[in-house]
Amino acid sequence: MPASSAPRTLLLCSCFLTLLFHSTAASPRGLRFSAEDIDAAALPASNRASTSRSSSKAKSTFFEVSRPIHPPRGSRGPCSTLLLSHSFASTFNKPPITAAYSPPACLPAAGAGDVSFAVLEWTAECHGVQYGRTYGVWLGGVELLRGSTAEPRPGGVTWSVHKDVTKYSSLLSAGNSTLTVYLGNLIDDNYNGVYDANLTLHLYFRGSAAAAAAAADRSPSTAAQAPADLILPVSRSLPVDDGLWFVVQNTTDIESAPVAVPANAYRAVLEVCVSSHGFDEAWYMNTPAENGPFREVTVLLDGDVVGAVWPFPVIYTDGINPLIWRPITGIGSFNMPTYDIELTPFLGKLLDGKAHEVGFAVTNAQRFWYVNANLHLWLDPKSSVTTGGLVSYDAPKLAGSIVGHSKDGFDGEYRASASRNISATGWVMSSTHGYVTTSFTQRLVFANTNVVSHKGDAQDINQTIDARTEVAGAYYAQRVHQSFPLYIFQGADGSGSNQRLTRRVEIGFVETREGPAKTSTLRNMQKAEAELVMRADKEAGASWRMHQVYSYGASNGACYVRNVTSVGYDVLFDHYDASCGGASRR
Ligand SMILES: *[C@@H]1O[C@H](CO)[C@@H](O)[C@H](O)[C@H]1NC(C)=O
Ligand SMILES: *[C@@H]1O[C@H](CO)[C@@H](O)[C@H](O)[C@H]1NC(C)=O
Numbered sequence: 001m002p003a004s005s006a007p008r009t010l011l012l013c014s015c016f017l018t019l020l021f022h023s024t025a026a027s028p029r030g031l032r033f034s035a036e037d038i039d040a041a042a043l044p045a046s047n048r049a050s051t052s053r054s055s056s057k058a059k060s061t062f063f064e065v066s067r068p069i070h071p072p073r074g075s076r077g078p079c080s081t082l083l084l085s086h087s088f089a090s091t092f093n094k095p096p097i098t099a100a101y102s103p104p105a106c107l108p109a110a111g112a113g114d115v116s117f118a119v120l121e122w123t124a125e126c127h128g129v130q131y132g133r134t135y136g137v138w139l140g141g142v143e144l145l146r147g148s149t150a151e152p153r154p155g156g157v158t159w160s161v162h163k164d165v166t167k168y169s170s171l172l173s174a175g176n177s178t179l180t181v182y183l184g185n186l187i188d189d190n191y192n193g194v195y196d197a198n199l200t201l202h203l204y205f206r207g208s209a210a211a212a213a214a215a216a217d218r219s220p221s222t223a224a225q226a227p228a229d230l231i232l233p234v235s236r237s238l239p240v241d242d243g244l245w246f247v248v249q250n251t252t253d254i255e256s257a258p259v260a261v262p263a264n265a266y267r268a269v270l271e272v273c274v275s276s277h278g279f280d281e282a283w284y285m286n287t288p289a290e291n292g293p294f295r296e297v298t299v300l301l302d303g304d305v306v307g308a309v310w311p312f313p314v315i316y317t318d319g320i321n322p323l324i325w326r327p328i329t330g331i332g333s334f335n336m337p338t339y340d341i342e343l344t345p346f347l348g349k350l351l352d353g354k355a356h357e358v359g360f361a362v363t364n365a366q367r368f369w370y371v372n373a374n375l376h377l378w379l380d381p382k383s384s385v386t387t388g389g390l391v392s393y394d395a396p397k398l399a400g401s402i403v404g405h406s407k408d409g410f411d412g413e414y415r416a417s418a419s420r421n422i423s424a425t426g427w428v429m430s431s432t433h434g435y436v437t438t439s440f441t442q443r444l445v446f447a448n449t450n451v452v453s454h455k456g457d458a459q460d461i462n463q464t465i466d467a468r469t470e471v472a473g474a475y476y477a478q479r480v481h482q483s484f485p486l487y488i489f490q491g492a493d494g495s496g497s498n499q500r501l502t503r504r505v506e507i508g509f510v511e512t513r514e515g516p517a518k519t520s521t522l523r524n525m526q527k528a529e530a531e532l533v534m535r536a537d538k539e540a541g542a543s544w545r546m547h548q549v550y551s552y553g554a555s556n557g558a559c560y561v562r563n564v565t566s567v568g569y570d571v572l573f574d575h576y577d578a579s580c581g582g583a584s585r586r
């Protein structure tokens, strides 16, 4: 461990910011800027740009750049159902909002197998002053969506998320259930923003020719690529005064739930949902005294580590400098990514008819992480019992280190690195697939450098996460390579009554997926900068800009490229191309 003075460095930074921007009990880190602070600072900037389309009195639309989603050609629909409409006022630490769910009337007639595409739409707005908050949506305890809210401007803000939820088709059609939405909001004299939200389900169905073809095609590979037959929650049950996620508090805390798998399962995939909060909200910036910058969520089956999630560092709407994320929000912030762990090699153990404990821990955690999961199961239609066995399993301890050097106790360089390998192979015997061996392999590498300079006033953080996950099996082989580069600069120049606070962020979500049916590549990169000028301890001006390039291409010809730049609240440049004119296909 490095010099014990590292914590003092961070404390100084925090105090400095806390003096300039008051914090509340709702912001344990003391580093959060509120909407009020930000609008005070942003006002001079908007006034200068009087031709700006986005006057502070008009309602703003904030958005996350992602590719548009479409139903397959020839689909019928949509059949749209409003699932819930609610105003989230003082909801923090209160029971979540629930609504009875019945499969939409258009669904039973067609049946789950005829759903070609399902979209969950979250549309919300907020007026007044409010922090960004985290919310989650669950159906029967299965998480469908998690996001952070947009912080409002005086004229109000609106945003929406369209998430492809086709893979939850069996759950959507399974029968009556409970829809749960938690959005922990606080209202007081200063923070009066209420979040009004609507949740709508849009269903599309196969055209008759496609439905007939699907019914005729009972091939094992088609079955393996279809949505799961059953999805079980690994989350908390109602009643709770919070979301249904488990709250992981520290590095030794293991949160778990028992799960019983039907006797005829032949494939199992655990979809893990994670988000970081409180003292770990910006875990990638943490000093050695704050357990360093490395975090991983481990998945335990009856106490054994069977998979690990090295999360993408989602920066919420209040992160680093909230202006940066207006109007283009951080990657994953409105629609957080989830992570799949293949449990098929362990089916031999799970198929014994007994309940098994599925647990989650967060290495190096500080208070607190929200973690839960959905277990996707494929069931053998032709037999009531499948069998399986584990062939090999190897999950050596995490390798890693934190090294730091500081000459004066303020400035210095801290390096953290970690790596982990997990592999498991197992067989399953089913009538659908016969005898199939499946291997699951993870190769994970992490590196973080934090250079502190100018007597603790400047920090340069470079982080890379490189995660390779491979499933090798006859019908559902998949190779996923994710790489998450992150660069953050925070600095303060000037002295006394004149200060300039600079923030720079470069972040990327880069992913290649190679499956039996298609290969796809996504490169989603953001580069942003914000500057706040302070005179005599008052915000005298603010400026910020964002440049994002989103580029997706798949072997089935699908393609989407978008190149967008915003300065202040204005989108200056927004080009997208869904045909790609051959340019994106090299
Ligand atoms: C929610 O739906 C209702 C009814 O259609 C509509 O009046 C309201 O404006 C919607 N709210 C949002 C935030 O979209
Ligand atoms: C499901 O809920 C609907 C609407 O409340 C109700 O009419 C129906 O009887 C319920 N079905 C079952 C099987 O409980």
Ligand SMILES: *[C@@H]1O[C@H](CO)[C@@H](O)[C@H](O)[C@H]1NC(C)=O
Pocket: 249, 250, 251, 252, 253
């Ligand atoms: C870690 O968190 C758990 C669950 O809240 C708690 O019981 C335990 O005392 C904590 N351990 C430490 C060392 O703080």
Ligand SMILES: *[C@@H]1O[C@H](CO)[C@@H](O)[C@H](O)[C@H]1NC(C)=O
Pocket: 396, 398, 399, 419, 420, 421, 443
């Ligand atoms: C993980 O596996 C790779 C490839 O086999 C190996 O080079 C690396 O040293 C392993 N790392 C750890 C931490 O075991």
Ligand SMILES: *[C@@H]1O[C@H](CO)[C@@H](O)[C@H](O)[C@H]1NC(C)=O
Pocket: 449, 461, 462, 487, 506
């Ligand atoms: C950190 O990242 C920036 C931007 O990519 C790069 O210019 C710089 O050289 C990196 N610094 C280190 C120490 O790796």
Ligand SMILES: *[C@@H]1O[C@H](CO)[C@@H](O)[C@H](O)[C@H]1NC(C)=O
Pocket: 549, 563, 564, 573
């Ligand atoms: C995005 O657009 C800008 C402005 O035309 C251009 O300079 C830049 O090269 C484009 N970037 C990409 C990756 O297409």
